[in-house]
Amino acid sequence: MDDIHRLIVEQIPHLRRYSGALLRDREKADDLVQDCLTRAMDRLHLWTPGTNMRAWLFTILHNLHVNAARRLSRQPGQVGLDETHEDLRSAPPEQGAGLALRDMDRALGKLPDDQRQVILLIGLEDLSYADAADVLDVPIGTVMSRLNRGREKLREIMENEDTPTIRRVK
Amino acid sequence: MTGIDDITRDHLHTFADGRLAPSEQTRVEAWLSEHPDDAAAVHAYRLQNTRLHEEFDPVLDENVPPGMAALVTGRSRRSSTPSGPWMRLAASVLLLLTGGLGGWLLHGQSALFPQASTSAFVNQAMGAHRVFVAEVRHPVEVPATQEAHLVAWLSKRLGTKLRAPDLLDAGYSLVGGRLLAEGARPAAQFMYEKKDGKRLTVYVRGLQDTKDTSFRFASKAGVSAFYWVEEAFAYALIAPVDRARLITIANKVYRDLERP
Incomplete structure (x- = not known):
């Protein structure tokens, strides 16, 4: 070879x-x-x-x-690539242990595609921030902001799932 | 690079990812000791990275599907041949049906064919045929009623895109299929059945470093087989019929796969 x-x-x-x-x-x-x-x-x-x-x-x-x-x-009923702009920052919870194995997959499914890509390229594949920016063809600042939004959203999902349902009723 | 007041979100991520320069590191650590919210964030980010690895690293230990590696290593043949094993089968069958050359290949004297390993292969395929067509209650592992699942499962295990050819025109309907082991390698068997109870099998398995293409016939105790090797896979079509009849079935396979 x-x-x-x-x-x-x-x-x-x-x-x-x-x-x-x-x-x-x-x-x-x-x-x-x-x-x-x-x-x-x-x-x-x-x-x-x-x-x-x-x-x-x-x-x-x-x-x-x-x-x-x-x-x-372009097909009806499918989610597009547009970023979601919801503000997902919630009250800072305790340092939760987060969710069990395989739940990560489900949690990732709740992220917009562009945030999931950044989190995986950096957190899983260990690409440098600059390489991730090249791969995605966006400025490095965009990589960092997507990383921040994605990780915060993931954190919220993980901490919610770690919390008994009853506590979410406020 | 002054005090610790200019710590940004970027610093927190870079710190969590372990990518900060040592000088910066101390600065961020000092900041975190006084800002529990940010420390909690860093903790959460690190936990996320750990969880990602826990959940997705197992794939790194799996064998790369042979079909996938062959895309890279077996490139030179690919560009000129139809893609997908069944399309290559179709191409082989077409060659066979176009006459003289096919007839010559059928004599089994083709110098193109790699030797020992392939006769071992057809023996395995014919052996598996004999063992499982004789089964009354459990001829297959996954029945034809779950064809999509069967095909997806076997494709995944063999690392190539398989299709169960439609042989209804030849009178054979799909019974189902099973995963088999040939040594430590996975092999797939699809089984078909005719109204009169005659059964036909298609056997596929990956090979290592075998790239020759050819088409051969074998026959033993009333069972006939066409078998061939293409890139990283070996195929056999086996039925209790004579050679002329088996060619007709091969032709059906070809016509089926020619459709878009």
């Missing part, structure tokens, strides 16, 4: 992890990774040796995901 191919194959588990967490459906996630690899191979000549292969692949995957989501959003 060539070095370049090895670099790509090494990233497959990471692409699958990200894609699975993003789409919350293993089959769809693997379809997205397949599409990403196919496109990467078609565009291999565009990759600059010495640059970050991981960020390059995530960029391709992100673009495919956005295009697919855009197509979906």
Whole structure:
């Protein structure tokens, strides 16, 4: 196997992890990774040796995901890509332990796509803030504000789920 | 880089992610010791990262589906062949049906075909055929009534997009399918049945580093098999019929897959 191919194959588990967490459906996630690899191979000549292969692949995957989501959003009854602007900051609760395993998946499902992407690229895939900005094609300031909004919303979801229902009735 | 009064939300996230420069780190720590709300936020962000890893890291330990890796490593063949294993089957069958060359390949003398591993493969496939077509009560693991689930499940386990071909025109209806193990590798078997009780199976499994394409025939004790290897997968079509009849069924498979 060539070095370049090895670099790509090494990233497959990471692409699958990200894609699975993003789409919350293993089959769809693997379809997205397949599409990403196919496109990467078609565009291999565009990759600059010495640059970050991981960020390059995530960029391709992100673009495919956005295009697919855009197509979906044109169908009635589907949620689009628009950011939600709700103010989700609630009264600061106790330091809750938060939710159990696998509930993270459900909590992520409640976030807008753009916030989920940032949280996963940074918190799960450990991309630098600058690389995340490149992948998403937005300024780094946008990355940070999405990260903040997403994490605060996630925090609220986690702490609510950790709290018995009865306490939410105020 | 002055006092601690200019700590921003960005600092909190950068700190929680462990990406702050050491000098900044001390500054943020001092701030957090006096601002419990921010300390709680940092705690929550770190917990989120931990939970993300707990929940999603297991996929890193899974084997990469062979079909996925083949997209990268087996590239050179892919560009010129139809995508998807069944479409490649269709291409193979077409080649077979176009006459002379197919007839030559059917003699089983093709030099294109990788040797030992493939005869082992067809033996496995025919063995699985014999074992499971004889089953009266449990011929399949997942019945045809759950075809979508069956196909999705086997596709996932084999790491390629499978389809259960529609062989109704040839008189065979899908009974269902099962996951099998060949050594440590997963294999899939789809089973079909005719009104007269004759059963046909389609057997698929991933291979390592086998990229040759060919089409071969084998026959043993009244059971015939067409089998071939394509990129990272080996396929067999097996039924208790003669070669001419099996070609007709292969043709049905081809026509079925030709439809959009």
